[in-house]
Amino acid sequence: MYEVRFHGRGGQGAVTAARLLADAAFREGKEVQSFPIFGVERRGAPVAAFTRIDDKPIDIKTQIYEPDVVIALDSTLIGVIDVADGLKDNGKIVINSKKKPADFKFGDTRVYTLDATEIATKHGLGTKTNPIINTAILGAYAKVIGNIGMAAIEQSIENNVPIKKEENKNAAREAYQVMEA
Amino acid sequence: MYEVRFHGRGGQGAVTAARLLADAAFREGKEVQSFPIFGVERRGAPVAAFTRIDDKPIDIKTQIYEPDVVIALDSTLIGVIDVADGLKDNGKIVINSKKKPADFKFGDTRVYTLDATEIATKHGLGTKTNPIINTAILGAYAKVIGNIGMAAIEQSIENNVPIKKEENKNAAREAYQVMEA
Amino acid sequence: MKITIGAINDKPGSSKNYKTGSWRTLKPVINLEKCKKCWLCKQLCPEGCITKKEEGPQINYDYCKGCGICAHECTFDAIIMELEER
Amino acid sequence: MKITIGAINDKPGSSKNYKTGSWRTLKPVINLEKCKKCWLCKQLCPEGCITKKEEGPQINYDYCKGCGICAHECTFDAIIMELEER
Amino acid sequence: MTKMTIMGNMATALGAKLCRPHVIPAYPITPSTLFPEKISEFIANGEMDGEMIRVESEHSAMSAAIGASATGARVCTASASQGIALMHEMLFIASGMRLPIVMAVGNRALSAPINIWCDHQDTISERDVGWLQFYAEKNQEGLDLMILAFKICEDKRVLLPGMVGIDAFVLTHTVEGVDVPDQKLVDDFLPPYKPEKYLDARTPITFGSFGTPEFYQEFKYAQVKAMEESEKVIDEAFREYKKVFGRTYQKITPYRCEDADMVILTLGSMSGTARAAVDILREEGKKAGCIKMTVYRPFPGKELIDVSKNAKVIAVLDRDITPGLGGALYADVAAQFVNRTAHPVILNYILGLGGRDIVINDFKEIYDKSHQALEKGIQNPVEWINLNKEIL
Amino acid sequence: MTKMTIMGNMATALGAKLCRPHVIPAYPITPSTLFPEKISEFIANGEMDGEMIRVESEHSAMSAAIGASATGARVCTASASQGIALMHEMLFIASGMRLPIVMAVGNRALSAPINIWCDHQDTISERDVGWLQFYAEKNQEGLDLMILAFKICEDKRVLLPGMVGIDAFVLTHTVEGVDVPDQKLVDDFLPPYKPEKYLDARTPITFGSFGTPEFYQEFKYAQVKAMEESEKVIDEAFREYKKVFGRTYQKITPYRCEDADMVILTLGSMSGTARAAVDILREEGKKAGCIKMTVYRPFPGKELIDVSKNAKVIAVLDRDITPGLGGALYADVAAQFVNRTAHPVILNYILGLGGRDIVINDFKEIYDKSHQALEKGIQNPVEWINLNKEIL
Amino acid sequence: MTEEKELFACGHRACAGCSEPIAVRMILEEAGPNTIGTICTGCLEVVSTGWPETAWEIPLIHAAFENSASVASGVEVALRQLGRDDTHVIAFAGDGGTFDIGLQALSGMLERGHKILYVCLDNEAYMNTGIQRCSSTPLGTSTTTSPAGTYSIGEDRQKKPIGAICAAHCIPYTATATIAYPQDLKKKVRKALAVNGPSFLHVLVPCPTGWRFSSEETVELARLAVETGIFVLWELEGGNLQNIKVTKKPKTWRPVEDYLKQQGRYKHLFKPKKRQDVIEKIQQDVDQKLIELGITKET
Amino acid sequence: MTEEKELFACGHRACAGCSEPIAVRMILEEAGPNTIGTICTGCLEVVSTGWPETAWEIPLIHAAFENSASVASGVEVALRQLGRDDTHVIAFAGDGGTFDIGLQALSGMLERGHKILYVCLDNEAYMNTGIQRCSSTPLGTSTTTSPAGTYSIGEDRQKKPIGAICAAHCIPYTATATIAYPQDLKKKVRKALAVNGPSFLHVLVPCPTGWRFSSEETVELARLAVETGIFVLWELEGGNLQNIKVTKKPKTWRPVEDYLKQQGRYKHLFKPKKRQDVIEKIQQDVDQKLIELGITKET
């Protein structure tokens, strides 16, 4: 079983990212679960969302306490909350940031960064202060985690994103390309 | 245990009569219960009310099915309903009527009649079409049944009847006097 | 008689089985000679027990509770209330 | 911390323990020179995090969510919103 | 002390009056209506302080009760049946907020079909709401239990609301002789309600918080513990009541149970009839006993086990029904005995729904049926008594 | 059949849509709101006939549902928590009138304190109202059970309303892969609702009669019998569903129970975690099993006795609490076993209230505690799991 | 002479002289048999639906006390969905079920625009439970929960202006009526059933038992209520109260005392001591209301 | 310079730019600390009372969603009984808790005459549960339960005239207000608290999340609502709507389009195709309302 946690702010699309990832995995024949943090957070507040992926039916319905990957859609959250909380020993962190992985201090944990904001705005997805980066980040996921293929992610976008389907796919593709695995 | 059933029409005072009788018995140191028929009868409809009297605490809370006495406040009810229903073999029936006991056919059952309407209206209790006869009938009860004294009945009237206390007591007294035991 | 599913009552107007005439202490009696067939009494009877007949209103005493409205409202004093004899 | 009887909260204003400043992406900055001390910003701030000071309004960034109302409403353009640096 | 002949509703109203409630939000419903009527009369005639709130529904009655109680007032109300059902949501909230509101109930059946007569479904179906529940056998108990309910519910160790049930008509509208205690004695027994925390501008607190998963279960636990704590508070209060007023109360009151092979467990007004039936059965040589349950929540499990230890059967009488299971009381009793190595057979009888009278014969039938079950084995642990099969 | 990844609310909404309800009176409440939202969307986009009634409260939602169902329409609604509590009165009335309304529930805790997260108190506390109750473990079950509920409830032998519970957030807001059946198959499985009697000017009938003591008990009895009758209708429907749609449903589903010495009885989404825990316990050499209860009303007593016959302990997990007694499911289970000569020890664990997560460790603790109880005797049959003692 | 079928049958158990059946019969006569009715718990229901009997000859549903309007909403939508929407839907409710416990359901029904005629049968108290005060109970009325007493003149609040409240919802048709004016009442029913949306009809139904008068005076009291201005007959299309049309103006308006003194519920205003102050207050309120309705009184 | 104590503290969790806290703060500033508040379930409660924190510096009680008014009734009577009735009682409620599920409790509170200021914080939908339609939702608004779609223009019913409905109860004081006019709002709070009986204050509180606009525009939208006549600021003493006093009249009334086009909830009226018909209908309704209020528009 593979467990992913997304961090973002209410309204930034962490929940959608988690759903899209689950849907993509499902399209690859995997069993999936995806859920937001169960709370009453308002727009702007830090939120989290989760995805579980497995080859066999997923029985457990507990929260995710020890994710395999953490994805931070908003680097300003780092410091505000402990994004690495509970991360497995060999876990990975993907951060939307202009900075280099080395600029982040998470001990031994493997950190990846991507300027998803740049990519998103370039493809006309949201504004600088309010970029829609969930699709770009999934491209990065596909590259660095590698357990879901880009085809499935694109299909998931096609089927679930209501507007700007092409732009979103392009953002994901670009992220996939620029990302170093 | 002595069980009494009163018959009347909604609004005629059967319930009050049953209560007054219970209160009188209580004043004589008896244990009592009194209750109306448990229904939704409207003014004018036939109703019934009950009194239980005993020397020891009354445990049972059932309806009264086999009364020792039946009192009909309104003779026109006879024929409409079976006033003698369940009456004990040696039971008695007291009827408010101008007629003679012999005019009523209740087999072997001992029947008493009293023109309570006459007495009540004479004492200024209600009108001919709407007489308040419950106190007069209690006078009759005291005489023919005899297990409650007039003093207690008068005291019960004094304590429970909101207006025309004296008139009511007088009606009861007159009924007691004219009644043949 | 058997109970119905959900206590439905599928006998419309079955209240007629219950004769409310027994409630009556006063009885309305119509004087057809005075009656002008204005049908006000029928209209205002709470029991709906006055029916239109050729000769004038007819009271169904099975149901008349003797409220006296018909007599009270009849503009032509064509109804009087009498003490019920039983 | 212990729970209370009936979940009563007897610490009025204890919400202050939660710093909503972390929600901010844009940050209001006051230009005191332009400010006319009309206190409109204080009045309209949803967070109640602007206080009156001798020198003009002061924003408590621990709570400011960066909504931008103060800047938008200031008639004298004395507040501008800047991208938050963290 | 005054002796009077009064109806059950008057008894609970007088009980309430003696407790000097500040606020009485109430809404009329048969068979409880006489309660607010009497309170209105007391106030209109200057016999009582306190204010009625003539609310527009029972939901508002309980809401106003909550508001008033949280403000530090002693609060009392009355309802029944549909009225209680309409309060359902607010009953949970009153207990969750730990407000010692006391409600007089005239136990009545629930719709549909609509029925105004006695059964216990209305309060039994509120057995989860976290209120203490008391059931009276007679009017005297109705009065006394109102006073006791305030005493117990307001105890610092409890702080939970409570309801006192008197059976529709069989008590509410039945006149019995009742001893009405002196105000002075009640004042001593029940001191003014002085909560530690209440709505007061001098010390602002927030009532009705949002309880996240981090804390919710612990809040519930504390509430459940308070209910358990009330067990001993009830015993204390009953003892003190006896001392002051001379009348004995017990959570459950056994009658001729010591040597009984069958005990009948009852709630409310049927308990008296049960005793009478037991006497008759005894005369017939049948070793019957019965147990009146006065306190239903908290459930007096220990006491029940104790008094029924010699019995072969407990016949649990439910004047309520849980479709798809059986009687509610039955399941509650089962939970007390299920893990005991030796225990009586527990049988369940559904009876008296919607005002069906409960008569001596019913108890005889129950005795016989139970005996048969003992001898021939249990066919069906849940049986209906006095069912008119002809119309089914 | 379409495979999609959807949330639990969407699953129940799609299940409802496939049943072609005519009238959907609904009121928003977390965590069920997505249900009316989705229905609104389906209708706004012409994907669905039927009409929403955007009522002003849940009491009116159920009232409108009753009106519409009595008129002969197929009716569906959704609610949770306070919303269900506010319907309480009308839930009894819907079942008393024998109207096969189906309600999708997002199981959520009850105030106070207010809490929007999962527990089962809202529907468990409606266990007396005469509705069938189904609990889903996952979204697929949520969808299927909606269709099944209509099928079962509308059966002439049943004619009772039913509710389908999916756990707040854990299912309502969790995306899972779900097979959505073809409309054609559902249409065949579930023919149009054709009641024999309904409000129609051509054949006037009266609904909602006044039921006097002469008849009330018999009306209730008939209703209770219909609930019992539903046991076999449920089995039939489950069998047919399997045939048509290929998925298996059982009132209770045992997992590794044959040789288990301890079986854990669960309701709702915790059932999956229980299976995972059982596997882990088995690996540790502990003979654990678990039973998922899908149908809670009517209570599947016979089935439960059967599957647990080899167990030494049944650990009954209650995501609800009856203050002053214990878990509701516990008492229900106790009622099944109490009169059996040899039966497992029945232990009760209260857990997961107000969204407290139920995790593998909890099951381990339950196993250990139960074992201890077996060995050292039962200290307290009702224990709380995962309680934060530090804040008490 | 053909006899129309009565849609509310004999044998119901209302008190002798009750006006609720009179009103129901008049309304159903106008609406005709193609009508589904909903009712609240209350006198009307209790006296007419005791199983195995029913007085109703139209399809009828009673569910609870507070929800005639929402049950009717369900019926109306179902009829539309099932293609039977030529059937009228009439929701009956008492004043308790309208002014108090049923107000919200009513407001929702009005706001949602269901095509339903809502009829409030107003006898100014909770009669079925034994004459308790309701927000429909007029100032100075003695009821069992607003008893006249040493410290009380009876009800101390004004009657809730239910008509104005309903009209404020901007519904197509609102009106008042009473049994003493059958033609007026029926005409209003006709109009109400003709509009495409909700309508509200407020019918005063004197109750001999609760108002404490002799049963034959029922219609007379309804008439007196109108002639004294206590209960003004009006109708209104839409939500602008300025457009109210008074449909019945007596030639001379009688003093309210004529109305009050006939009823036991106002006895305390006359005995033991005449409470001129209260009577005058009631008169003033009526006068004020008439002025607001633009009626100049010539007495 | 002395700093007044804020009675609604920082740290609450409302969305950035939410106007509910703005309104609450203004109201409490006027009412002062000697005030007990009651609230409904809804955004305000959820963002301010999460245990162990509370944003409230006055005593506050939240019980359920539908009963702010009845809880407040209990508080008010208790204060009187306990001799503490110098304390103000303010019942806060959302539009859902007022127009819909709380209407009956409110009506009861008004009718009984409690001395309570009832404040409806109207953001025109159920926001706490995620933007569902309420009877406060204006015509043409897209919400999650009145979604714009192929067969839908969004909400198809008019906003329930809650002010008129409350005023129809003949209460001493009814008014509307919004956060863009703090002085007007505070003055109305002052007046409301001064009357001896119930008062109703209807406050428009724009919601960036539910109306879909950028958080800094909150106050601007409140202002636009007034300047377009969508939300008229008025006050009224007593129940006669003819006495309404409009307290804010812009020099020129702006077209409603200016207001609509700034909000995502009306996007479908502009894109993909401009729905001139709907916009015009909304404009006409506003014009009509202004005429009824006796306002002659000079545009």
Ligand SMILES: Cc1ncc(C[n+]2csc(CCOP(=O)(O)OP(=O)(O)O)c2C)c(N)n1
């Ligand atoms: C929820 C609920 N509360 C209370 C009652 C009790 N109840 C039934 S009818 C009634 C009074 C009815 O008054 P109204 O609506 O004025 O009708 P009326 O009997 O006067 O015609 C009351 C209080 C009930 N049935 N349901």
Ligand SMILES: Cc1ncc(C[n+]2csc(CCOP(=O)(O)OP(=O)(O)O)c2C)c(N)n1
């Ligand atoms: C009886 C009941 N039904 C439904 C809910 C769910 N609920 C809580 S808040 C809310 C919406 C609140 O809307 P509103 O009153 O307008 O306040 P807002 O959140 O918009 O400020 C709803 C539907 C509830 N808590 N209780």
Ligand code: SF4
């Ligand atoms: S009211 Fe008089 S005149 Fe008219 S029909 Fe009746 S009896 Fe005849």
Ligand code: SF4
């Ligand atoms: S007396 Fe009354 S019930 Fe009898 S016919 Fe006349 S109006 Fe009808």
Ligand code: SF4
């Ligand atoms: S609004 Fe502008 S001018 Fe006024 S106090 Fe604030 S910053 Fe200064």
Ligand code: SF4
């Ligand atoms: S940006 Fe918003 S929260 Fe921050 S100070 Fe300005 S108004 Fe207050």
Ligand code: SF4
């Ligand atoms: S109490 Fe009044 S309303 Fe009820 S039936 Fe009797 S007369 Fe009619």
Ligand code: SF4
């Ligand atoms: S959803 Fe709207 S009302 Fe609720 S907190 Fe956010 S902005 Fe405020």
Ligand SMILES: [Mg+2]
């Ligand atoms: Mg009435």
Ligand SMILES: [Mg+2]
């Ligand atoms: Mg809102």
